[in-house]
Amino acid sequence: MSKPIVILENIYTGYGTKPVLEKVNLRIEANDFIGVLGPNGGGKTTLMKLILGLLNPYSGKVSFPSGRPPTGYLPQVSQIDKSFPITVKELVSSGIKDKNPWFPHLGTSQRKRLQHILDEAGLTKLASRPIGELSGGQLQKALLSRALINKPRLLILDEPNTHVDKQFESDLYKWLKELNKEMAILLVSHDIGTITPIVKTIACVNGTLHYHPSNQLSEEVLRVYNCPVDVIAHGPIPHRVLKSHEHDNQ
Amino acid sequence: MSDYLSIFEYQFFRNAVLAAILISVFAAMVGTYIVSRKIVFIGGGITHASFGGIGIAYYFGANPFAGAAIFAILTALGIEWIAQKGKVREDSAIAILWSLGMAMGIIFVFMTPGYTPNLMSFLFGSILSVSTTDLYVLAGFGLLVGIIYAIFFRPILYTAFDPEFAQVMGVRVAIFRYMMSVLMAMAIVISIRSIGIILVLSIFTIPQITAMLFTRNFARIIPLAALWGITGSVTGLILSYLLDIPSGASIIFFLTIQFLILKLFFVIKQKIATRSAKV
Numbered sequence: 001m002s003k004p005i006v007i008l009e010n011i012y013t014g015y016g017t018k019p020v021l022e023k024v025n026l027r028i029e030a031n032d033f034i035g036v037l038g039p040n041g042g043g044k045t046t047l048m049k050l051i052l053g054l055l056n057p058y059s060g061k062v063s064f065p066s067g068r069p070p071t072g073y074l075p076q077v078s079q080i081d082k083s084f085p086i087t088v089k090e091l092v093s094s095g096i097k098d099k100n101p102w103f104p105h106l107g108t109s110q111r112k113r114l115q116h117i118l119d120e121a122g123l124t125k126l127a128s129r130p131i132g133e134l135s136g137g138q139l140q141k142a143l144l145s146r147a148l149i150n151k152p153r154l155l156i157l158d159e160p161n162t163h164v165d166k167q168f169e170s171d172l173y174k175w176l177k178e179l180n181k182e183m184a185i186l187l188v189s190h191d192i193g194t195i196t197p198i199v200k201t202i203a204c205v206n207g208t209l210h211y212h213p214s215n216q217l218s219e220e221v222l223r224v225y226n227c228p229v230d231v232i233a234h235g236p237i238p239h240r241v242l243k244s245h246e247h248d249n250q
Numbered sequence: 251m252s253d254y255l256s257i258f259e260y261q262f263f264r265n266a267v268l269a270a271i272l273i274s275v276f277a278a279m280v281g282t283y284i285v286s287r288k289i290v291f292i293g294g295g296i297t298h299a300s301f302g303g304i305g306i307a308y309y310f311g312a313n314p315f316a317g318a319a320i321f322a323i324l325t326a327l328g329i330e331w332i333a334q335k336g337k338v339r340e341d342s343a344i345a346i347l348w349s350l351g352m353a354m355g356i357i358f359v360f361m362t363p364g365y366t367p368n369l370m371s372f373l374f375g376s377i378l379s380v381s382t383t384d385l386y387v388l389a390g391f392g393l394l395v396g397i398i399y400a401i402f403f404r405p406i407l408y409t410a411f412d413p414e415f416a417q418v419m420g421v422r423v424a425i426f427r428y429m430m431s432v433l434m435a436m437a438i439v440i441s442i443r444s445i446g447i448i449l450v451l452s453i454f455t456i457p458q459i460t461a462m463l464f465t466r467n468f469a470r471i472i473p474l475a476a477l478w479g480i481t482g483s484v485t486g487l488i489l490s491y492l493l494d495i496p497s498g499a500s501i502i503f504f505l506t507i508q509f510l511i512l513k514l515f516f517v518i519k520q521k522i523a524t525r526s527a528k529v
Contacts, residue, residue: 085466094408130466
């Protein structure tokens with residue numbers, strides 16, 4: 001077992017006096033690819049905010065054994081104001097973590113990195129466009145580039161498959177599989193059918209967290225853990241959701 | 251034409267033009283932040299709440315602008331605090347502070363014994379009575395805003411666009427938000443002297459939306475908004491003299507006309523482009 005990069009121990013958290021998550025335990029290792037599933041309002045986004053440091057636990061501990069890893073974050077696209085006057089280039093640059101957060105500026109190596117990531121995502125021609133002119137898929141690519149420009153070791157994606165076409169979705173999953181060789185990925189989705197084939201393990205979040213060290217869930221597990229998710233497979237993606245497996249009570 | 255130029259021989263008019271130019275420049279910077287973040291309503295709240303400070307200052311015989319500044323800054327910080335804590339509905343809180351400030355202003359002005367000079371000039375502004383000292387204040391503040399934008403441009407842009415992501419990237423989001431709130435409040439109060447409480451918000455919004463007809467790039471909106479602010483306000487000033495109408499209102503009127511003409515131009519251009527694309 002490799003050394004974990006993030007450990008959540010017996011976390012209780014929520015907003016103000018409204019508790020959202022309780023008794024959450026999770027270890028994220030360097031090359032994990034965890035699908036975070038669960039119903040709306042079940043606490044998926046809260047879990048992410050906790051790991052990102054945007055939210056503090058009421059009790060319990062979030063720890064990073066080798067220091068907080070560089071983290072890439074892709075928020076839900078509905079959180080992005082598409083009418084905001086910002087260009088693709090500026091958007092992607094905002095993912096560069098500066099050593100000096102007070103006087104940030106782009107150095108030569110950072111400009112090179114920006115060009116490289118824009119090329120890789122096929123956004124070079126769109127670099128000077130305002131984000132309001134992008135399609136759903138192009139905006140997701142730009143947001144993902146922003147998350148990746150800092151070479152993260154932990155990538156957190158919140159519903160990256162909304163407002164995009166099927167072609168983009170399957171390209172995205174190929175890209176994520178490639179990226180997973182270099183970083184741990186936490187993929188949040190309410191849509192079990194499309195993500196189970198690509199993730200390695202699954203965390204069911206509904207008030208608390210149940211971890212399944214495999215990407216296959218049995219009907220019983222879904223029922224017992226009250227993880228009412230969309231179990232309809234989409235398009236040509238293989239549907240393995242209901243295949244039974246030994247449940248390891250970890 | 252000689253009439254048109256002779257007005258520039260008067261010191262008061264030259265001062266008014268300089269004031270319009272200086273206000274346009276810092277309003278372009280602060281206003282682009284306001285318009286991009288869609289917080290014009292917050293600007294309205296700050297502006298009107300400042301009237302409470304003016305009223306109290308009158309009552310106690312203090313400097314009305316100091317009163318306005320204190321009220322504006324406290325209101326701006328209060329709204330930002332409410333927004334960050336999220337305990338009260340933000341829009342309702344703004345409406346309460348907005349009308350409370352106006353109410354306090356009216357009460358204290360009413361209670362002030364004797365004649366309250368220049369009350370109308372706070373409401374509608376008096377750009378034609380701007381002194382040389384006022385110009386130094388405007389220039390100094392413009393310089394301050396310019397320096398802050400030059401140094402902190404990226405964190406200001408990133409916190410305005412996606413504060414949560416900026417925070418993940420280590421930007422001190424809360425500090426920058428409070429700083430921008432104070433800057434907004436100061437910019438508004440300093441402009442009230444010339445343009446008045448009722449009209450001041452327009453100089454922070456109309457040139458910006460005019461600039462946004464041409465570009466959707468935050469950094470480019472600023473110089474363009476300054477340009478359209480200057481052309482609109484200086485033309486409005488000259489027209490106010492020629493037509494003998496109140497200067498503040500004339501400026502706002504011309505800024506709007508300028509926007510509508512350019513908007514119309516873009517709509518027609520768009521129509522022609524779609525038509526030729528069909529053919």
